[in-house]
Amino acid sequence: MHITRTHPDTRQGPAENFTGPVWLDELAAPELPSRLRLFNVHFAPGAHTAWHTHPHGQVLHVLDGEGRVQREGGPVEVIRAGDTVWIEPDEWHWHGAGPRSFMTHLAAVEAAADGTTACWGAHVGDDEAYPAL
Known part of the structure; x- marks a missing residue:
């Protein structure tokens, strides 16, 4: 067993992967052979990821907002505190806050053998992310 009492500083999500203000807190990145990565991700209203995939899928659990x-190819879905989303391996997707609400979720992924956790694609336009507005 290992208890981690300190974590890396909060870092801002890089502009090449996110639209709007996003902050990432790495909660877990155990040493090999584990490939688990766990992040607490905070999105400002209207902030969201670019299109991306994960080699082994991703679990999102919405904590707040x-x-x-x-x-x-699917519809934009609303997610709220308490919801859990399973994203299939190599499934192109994006996620983020609603247009007028902060949103915080836990994001769990498993790194590929080469350490890769995501493959990033194009940015998502606001008209694509929030079509009903």
């Missing part, structure tokens, strides 16, 4: 998630 209201957000949006979409898989390629």
Whole structure:
């Protein structure tokens, strides 16, 4: 057993992968052979990821606020505190806050053998992310 009492500083999500203010807190990145990665991700209203995939899928658990998630070819879905989303391996998707609400979720992924946790694609436009507005 290992208890971690200190974590890396909060870092801002890089502009090449996110639209709007997003902050990432790495909660877990155990040493090999584990490939688990766990993040607490805070999205400002209207902030969201670019399209991306994960080699082994991703679990999102919404802790606070209201957000949006979409898989390629599917509708934009509203997600709220308490919701859990399973994203299939290599499924193109994006997620983020609602247009007028902060949203915080836990994000769990398993790294590939080469350490890769995500493959990033194009940015998502606001008209695509919030079509009903």
